[in-house]
Amino acid sequence: MFDIVSFIPRAVMQGIPLMLGCTGETITEKSGNLNLGTAGIMYVGGICGVIGAFLYENSGVVMVPVLTVLIPLLSCLLGSLLMGLLYCFLTVTLRANQNVTGLAMTTFGVGFGNFFGGSLIKLVKADIPSVVLTKTSLVFSRKLPFAGNLGWFGRIFLNYSFLAYAAIALALIASYVLKRTRTGLHLRAVGENPSTADTAGINVVRYKYTATCLGSMISGLGGLYYVMDYASGVWTNGAFGDRGWLAVALVIFTIWRPNVSIFASILFGGLYILNIYIPTGPNLAIKEIYKMAPYVVTIIVLIITSMRNKRENQPPAALGLPYFREER
């Protein structure tokens, strides 16, 4: 039987990393930077959090809950910030090709994650190739205390950790800022037409740097959430998979609207785990077909969005293009 009450929370938890990745990438793309390094940045965010947590858990001191959260959180933010800065330096300051830079950074980020993941795994000398951070994960995945008393309502709506609610809040805030504030207006102008923004007196370089770094940090949180909550503090090389790419695809799916991404990423999260919940019988091949669902939907959505003519639903006009004021 299809168990919706247990399916939805799993879909949401599956969707939160995508939501964070998507919100971060949307902010980035609104500045005209197509950061295909998001997959790598989420990886780096995850492993940096793991390193921070690992060092703290094994430092021998008595663990304080506040620090248990703050240390991995800050390590994660720092790691993804550095990735964002690197991307900006290459594409904005040195005007390197954005696609190539992004792809290179994804390769780099995944390699970085696997290298340090592998090193930690060697350090703990475990039988299975993974790092387990149970203590940190317990704090990260702490749910609202009264969630269990409210039946199905509690299980569907209140059953998540603080990072999940933070993800939703970030998406709503991003949406508001983009739509209603002057900063958002300026950012959109930078992504649409940087030379216009520049002649209007907007500091294009600063906006691009800020938006991209902020976006990277939000995306990086997606990696942290995945390890610490979804995977219960277990880091295994390669386990994060292609969620980063799904996040990039989600940006198009949500037509660059972070508030839409809340529903869209939960939908994608659901599609991601649909194969577990739909009874398929003994034939495992059918499961594999269900696993294709998120990608098939992405392709269909890409086709539909490219057919729409409405100008507001198009990607930022200067997406992927370098800007140099004195270019002739």
Add this chain to the structure above:
Amino acid sequence: MEERIPAVAMRDITKRFGPVVANDNCWLNIYRGEILALLGENGSGKTTLMNMLSGVYFPDEGTIAIDGKHVVIRSPKDAFALGIGMIHQHFKLVDVLTAAENIVLGLPGKLDLKAATAKIREICDTYQFDVDPNQKIYDMSVSQKQTVEIVKVLYRGADILILDEPTAVLTPQETDKLFAVLRNMRNDGKAIVIITHKMHEVEALSDRVAVLRHGQFVGDMLTKNTNAQEMTNMMVGHPVVLNIKRPEPVNPKPRIEVKGLTVRSMDGFLKLEDVSFTANSGEILGIAGISGCGQKELLEAIAGLQPVEAGSISYVNDNGEREELLGKDPLSIQSMGVALSFVPEDRLGMGLVANMDLADNMMLRSFRRGKSLFTDRHSPHKLAENVVHDLDVQTPSVETPVRRLSGGNVQKVLVGREIAEAPKVLLTAYAVRGLDINSSYTIYDLINEQKAAGVAVIYVGEDLDVLLELADRILVLCGGKVSGIIPGRGAKKRDVGLMMTKLGGVGE
């Protein structure tokens, strides 16, 4: 009156782009309560000089003083703070934003679109602009966009206004309206600089003229003390002859016959409706109309680039045999001798590849020729050199990427290449868009040469004065329909202008 302190005094300004010197020890005075026309050939550094005043470029050398005080303008923001506003030739507007959002773009403070809208309405009332602050830019016509640009600089309190070729995309009526506004602003005590190539506009509008040549200041004078001939001579540096020849057509025979042509755009709008005409060999058929009235679709339909809903286009060869062009692919139409040179608003959109050099752009037409496995690079190179020489293209070499050339020079390359094909039918749109007067005359001569050689020329023009002098017959389009076909000799500008805005041109 010479004791006035100039609103802007630019001294010894030099600006280089790599090896190209755009401005060389240039100086310029701009006064309040005066409209200054800045003249110069293409690539003479007018736009660059003004861009330095508006903070887009930073001068390599030289000083700028505003009202006698020395200033440094590092960014457009600095320029706004000094009251300098520039309306660029290519509008600086974000398409997906509304007029109001565009106008407040870049300003500090909390975003309050309601207050902004009220202030915009107030400015519009003062100068009788017709702008809906909540309309999206992509829904606007060119003249509306320009109005938004003007409101934008006024909103920022600019009292030194620079307009770079503002009339290039306007109809005569819109131009008159703009000029009235500019005169109003001058009487308000604002300093106004207008860059234009149209001599009659300079004479009609400006109080003073300043001339640049090869990036240097050549001289200035009061408009009432000079004339088009003198100004042109100063611009070019030697006397030039200013009149467009219109030889009688030699032995005109129908070459292209269009019947009942109807074209619908991708989004289902009717772009051309039941258009019928004949283009004769040895004759220039001018096409007039407000921009976007189907000119582009018409030329593209003939060249085979545009799907047609109904109608027929036939090509009549020298022996009187007819051949239907519809249904043929562009390549075979081209091989029949139909050449298209369309200069779009952004100049590079069609026909030339910005990142390729001159010689390679010549090759775009010829690379299919020859049986060899390798392409022939020699003759395009030669052709490029000829075009550079014949049309006096300002370029460091034929190996320079086209995007580095100034707009006018880009056009010369495009038109030069199309004419070099020795076509039977020459379709040309906006061939002189943005070109200076001297280059324009070079192009008119080239077109007249083609006419004398028996080519059927279809010339879509933006400058009505020129169209009236150059074309043997004028077809006026209005909203995709033929408003009328009149002989070019003796046609009145006013009548054509009316036909452009109203089918048949009657009424009002």
